[in-house]
Amino acid sequence: MNTHKFLDRGRIIKSALCLLLAGAGSAVLAQSDDRSIPTYSKDVAPILQQKCLGCHNPEGIGPMPLLNYQQVRPFAALIKDRTTQRIMPPWHIDPTIGIQQFKNDASLTDAEIATIAAWVDGGSPEGNPADLPAPIELASGADWQLGSRLGPPDLIIKSAPYDVVADGQDQWWTPRVKFEGLNGEERWLRAAEFKASYPLGKKVVHHGHAVLIPDGERRQVALARYGVGKSWEMYPEGTGLRVPPKGEIAWNLHYFPVGMSGNDDVVEVGLWFYPKDQPPALETAGESMFRVDGLNGMARGQDIVIPPHGYQVLQGTHVLSSPAVIHSYRPHMHMRGKVMTMEAIYPDGRREVLSQVNKYNHNWQISYLYADEVKPLLPTGTVLQFTTVFDNTANNPINPDPNQWVVFGRRGVDEMSHAWVGITYLNEEQYAQAVAERQAFQETLTLE
Ligand code: HEC
Numbered sequence: 001m002n003t004h005k006f007l008d009r010g011r012i013i014k015s016a017l018c019l020l021l022a023g024a025g026s027a028v029l030a031q032s033d034d035r036s037i038p039t040y041s042k043d044v045a046p047i048l049q050q051k052c053l054g055c056h057n058p059e060g061i062g063p064m065p066l067l068n069y070q071q072v073r074p075f076a077a078l079i080k081d082r083t084t085q086r087i088m089p090p091w092h093i094d095p096t097i098g099i100q101q102f103k104n105d106a107s108l109t110d111a112e113i114a115t116i117a118a119w120v121d122g123g124s125p126e127g128n129p130a131d132l133p134a135p136i137e138l139a140s141g142a143d144w145q146l147g148s149r150l151g152p153p154d155l156i157i158k159s160a161p162y163d164v165v166a167d168g169q170d171q172w173w174t175p176r177v178k179f180e181g182l183n184g185e186e187r188w189l190r191a192a193e194f195k196a197s198y199p200l201g202k203k204v205v206h207h208g209h210a211v212l213i214p215d216g217e218r219r220q221v222a223l224a225r226y227g228v229g230k231s232w233e234m235y236p237e238g239t240g241l242r243v244p245p246k247g248e249i250a251w252n253l254h255y256f257p258v259g260m261s262g263n264d265d266v267v268e269v270g271l272w273f274y275p276k277d278q279p280p281a282l283e284t285a286g287e288s289m290f291r292v293d294g295l296n297g298m299a300r301g302q303d304i305v306i307p308p309h310g311y312q313v314l315q316g317t318h319v320l321s322s323p324a325v326i327h328s329y330r331p332h333m334h335m336r337g338k339v340m341t342m343e344a345i346y347p348d349g350r351r352e353v354l355s356q357v358n359k360y361n362h363n364w365q366i367s368y369l370y371a372d373e374v375k376p377l378l379p380t381g382t383v384l385q386f387t388t389v390f391d392n393t394a395n396n397p398i399n400p401d402p403n404q405w406v407v408f409g410r411r412g413v414d415e416m417s418h419a420w421v422g423i424t425y426l427n428e429e430q431y432a433q434a435v436a437e438r439q440a441f442q443e444t445l446t447l448e
Contacts, residue, residue, distance in 0.1 A: 037119070038119040039127020039131065040127055041069070042127050043119060048072065052066055053067065054138070076124040077120060080116055080121075083108055083113050083116050089107065091106045091366065092357045092360055093107075095107070098355040102371060141199060146193050154272055155182045157249055159249075159251045159253060159267040163264065164204055164255060165255075171257065174253070179246060179248060182271075185276070188241065189241040189273055192224045192232065193231055195231070205253060205255060206255065208225075209222065210223045210250075211249070213250055215244070217244060221242070228363060230366060235284055235286075239282040239327070240273075240280035284327075290384060290386060292419060293314055293416075303417075304390075304416075309393050311389065311390060313387065315385060315386065315388075316385070316386045317384070318386075319381065322425045323378060323426040323431035324378050325378070325424050325426060326370065326423050327369065328369045328421070329419065330367040332418050333360055333416055334411075334416055335412055337360045338396065339387070339388065342419060342421070343384070344378055345385055354376050367420070367422070384421075401413075
């Protein structure tokens, strides 16, 4: 009896174990078989690799590295939040209006956002590590970002050394440094990259310009303009910036103290030129300032008067006196800036929103580089109209104080309102040719 009972109990325990095992087994199966729950290894890691790791690595500007499951898992909910809100990766173009093809598009696709959300909602499973994508090589902060595409720069220019202070308000460093050119010759610039020192400069240089003032010429040649989110510039193939043989570089560097100090900090700008015997067909004006504030002889920024807890809308119009092609768009406002729209009003009256940034965030200076096939091609007489919206309410998450009246100024708590537009002016013949090329390209598209 007793033995029997014991056996019975044994059998019951055994079958319960079997059930449990079977249950666990089917749960494991369900997870790897159930295609509706993405896994980190198979589905999420490839997205992070492509769209996040450039900044979220131990040396990058992202606050936490996201290199492996252990690092990513604690941030799963936050990652879902920032990606579904389209706050991360930083890309502030309104996806519902205007041109959407960019050379440097950093945004996630709707499908990628949905994959991340489904992964988090499904409990953020790791999945099978065998599914992980091959690791990618991450650029060091000390490397030229354009180096992998263009090789080392042809010429490197350097700012005068600066002693970084740990604390205090914004610091401005504006040395003038002689420019000797490349072998004393005029050359055509193809690309330029602004590189703060690593690691200190990357943390404390907030933004900066290196503008060349040529000897004996009345023009300024902006070699490089830098802000967080924009460190290089590359002109379209066949378009270049004419760089004189000699002059002076006017550096304008904005250091923002972050509690670290260091002596002799130097900023470098790398320059890549077209080969001497292959000058580009088109001379670009480079990134040019289009004001969206007091125009027609008014002092700059005179129109900016934003009431406490209120909004202000400003418009600036610029008539093109020759045809032009636009290769990039970079709005510039400060902490109250929310929206900047660039619209073309063509000579025949037709209007077209070219681009609208509707999630502007002063912490990021992103230059939106149009894909070659869609660069706005504008005839003489086109009006470029820019519209800025300032939000000085408490709803603006980076508003430092909605009780203030806000006017123009160069501190982040004051405002600015202009766009940097990468523009190349054409003559009528070049314009006709560019229009014909565009049409031919569009015809091949419809044939496909
Ligand atoms: C160009 C650099 C860059 C890229 C690309 C980028 N991030 Fe970030 N990320 C940052 C920086 C800088 C911050 C902190 C400042 C901020 O929020 O703007 C941040 C903040 C975050 C935060 C909030 C962290 C916190 O503690 O509040 C999350 C989550 C995040 N990123 C996830 C991602 C994901 C996921 C991707 C890719 C889909 C991504 N980021 C792409 C630079 C980047």
